[in-house]
Amino acid sequence: MKQGTRTNTVIDAIQRKINSRALKPGEKLPSIRGFAATMQVSPSTVVEAYDRLAADGTIYARRGAGFYVAPLIQPFAVAKVGPELDRAVDPFWVSRQSLDAATDALKPGCGWLPADWMPHNQMRQALRSVGRAEDALLADYGSTKGADNLRRLLARQFIDEGLNTGPDQILLTPSGTQAIDLICRFLLRPGDTVLVDDPCYFNFQALLRAHQVNFVTVPYGKNGPDVDQFEQALIQHKPSLYITNSALHNPTGATLSPQVAHKILNLATTHDMVIIEDDIFAAFEPAPSPRLVAMDGLDRVIRVGSFSKTLSASVRCGYIVARPDWIEALVDLQVATNFGGPSPLAAELIYSVLSSGSYRKHMEALRSRLDTCRSEVAAKLAALGIEPWLMPRGGFYLWCSLPGGVDSADLAKAALAGSMVLAPGNVFSVPQSMGGFMRFNVSQMQDPQVCETLERVLRTVRSGIG
Template identity: 60%
Template sequence: MNTIRERIAQRSLLPGDRLPSVRALAGSMKLSPATVVDAYERLVAEGTIQARPGSGFYVSNAVLQPLTLMKAQTPEARAIDPFWVSRQSLDAAETVLRPGCGWLPPDWMPQAALSRAMRAVARTQTGIMTDYGNSRGSPTLRRLLLSRFSEEGISASPEQVMLTNTGTQALDLICRYLLRNGDTVLIDDPCYFNFQALLKAHQVNLVSVRYTQSGPDPSEFEAVISQHRPRLYITNSALHNPTGATLSPQVAHRVLTLASQHQVTIIEDDIFADFEPEPSPRLAALDGLNQVIRIGSFSKALSASIRCGFIAARQEWIEGLVDLQIATNFGGPSPVAAEIIAHVLTSGGYRKHMEELRRKLAHARQDLGKRLEALGIRPLLRPRGGFYLWCSLPGGVDAAELAQAALAHGIVLAPGNVFSLSQNAANLMRFNVAQMQDKRIDAVLADILTSR
């Protein structure tokens, strides 16, 4: 009975859907047919399902409930729930320290350049503060993106690029466009935890592949897609989140070959591209935007408040995605945000800002690595760039328990299993090096670890 209720709650069974036959369910659950009949009859009595003589059992039209995404009820479950961890970071008071969050501190961002861009855009562009934007987004920013793609070796036309409100919305639109209820999606293990959160909202089946220092394990990748036939594979190529790993050319070619053989579309989230000291292999560049869709945004490098994402893909897919964005958002992203970002990118200060940011982050990674090792916390690898260190905790310490204890001291951490579909990262933790500047965090971690 609980199994049927759960399938209905997760919307894998919808009102009017036919339930498995008594014989089929009995076989799959290794129960006697009499037990299944009894369960079905009880569900009929409570109004959850309906019996149709000669046809079978069907989900009642009266059972549709609002979609519930966060199901964690206990502190232990909440510590590794993507929604709960996101809420802790987003809703934290200014006094709360957030080494588990996924963005840079305000004083690391180009606030003066953003202010100048805001004034310039408001002064020079008539109607921008009041009108809807272009359905594909700012032509100026799209031209800049095409120029950046060209530097990577990606030849794309203006018809292959569109802007979105955020990078997350870009992924959401693609999932709406390409996925149907019950499809299977492949993600990395570990992976950016909001990939899991968003895909839960799309009610798809999730499978994962182990992510190594050079990318997804090729043998496991082949085995998973052969067995589960996923519709999509979603990944980061540059400075993988949370591991900081870099995709190798050999793994990139193997992944593309396997994806082509099994007709798997790849979504490559390239949000950390500008944090690399030198470009690493990109699936979109190797593929030429045939089977790979490139998404990204500027929220990590410029502003998480003035947000704008993008999608680069086949022209026919972009046409469909533009229509979908009109249906769900009535047009593209805020023209104000897009023009501000374009202004910053062309002002000459962006490259200097990123050079300084990479320098600061390199120093912060080195400094934090030493501080963490003094606590017995060891980075699994030394990333080429970015602001994450993926670390193992000492002596089998459970990361979720450590995160719960730290939260009581006003510190938000990101335990490993929030990133892991397989829940194989209980002893791991992701640290944001830019958000670890306050040495009080070290003292709290030392106290907690000593007490255990």
């Protein structure tokens, strides 16, 4: 019998004694050696079992006196994890429903790839390597800018995208979202005005609202934001910040054209506006598209990104690329708010995978798989009267228009009752102008039940309209 199995056997025996009242609250447990003899296991097995029972509060230790049954306490009432059917369809809708959904729920509205699409073999190999690292990596805080080896690797990769920068202009952060939050803390004050796309990534809205700023929106087209309306927004509202995705825009999948990119940068310079370019989907492009940060040369454009979409959402690490004086200020701010950047363990794991030849092969295979998947899912959706707004050149999102009269929020609520999480259009829209759209994650639509459920709830919602 394995050690873990023996330990569980001892734990079960103690819990049976407590449940049957053979051991009562406050009563002393058998000695370690005595119970080891009774259970015919080693004393170390009993020690491990007692420690685990003490950790979950079933028993407690008295120094020098042994272990005792904990007092009978009403268990802490934890809210049931699962979909909140009556929750408002707001910018938190998709995040809350996706993160709290049961493991067997259908999640075509979530923002990540299925677990079996991720490079687990490479991650496990990296974990084994980190397990043999020096004690300092396992115990100490990291440096203020984050792991030097990962920052150097990122700097070399950025050169291939036309961004000539060094590791000192890169700051590692605990996540991509925290990278944006850090920049907002640095640049914004309550009451400032921020420009966002319509539609835009819903968590931009949620995060910016936490900073108590005002929103101005500009329609986002197939080549980027509407330049004329962009200029009018800058003249009329004087936003201090614009936040966007250039590569594979979320949720539309559109790509910024060089002409639009040049006009945006000229307007930003004229009107003294800073731009945050969230490049989290860059690795999914078949070839690099125009980048505001590369064209700008890190003057007023800040690049952020992370590895949650390509490697692991469990091993969190983000980054900021900005001009040197801003990086120095952001370092101080990160020390003040987080006492450093990401976990050195996380940074080392990511460096280990990114620096291996297997990562390039993983991304090549992933892009190819997604190309096929997008086409297949688009055909299935079209059969339901759901049409992609455009076919993206990469990534895993399809931004789709729904059949006439169907409101995406109504459809999402009906789907949630059937254990399926969708991403309705208005969670991506500050002016609530996208009620007839839905964002679909094609990688999460391989299960035939997704389209079957979608067809059923679509029929139900349409019958209510009629």
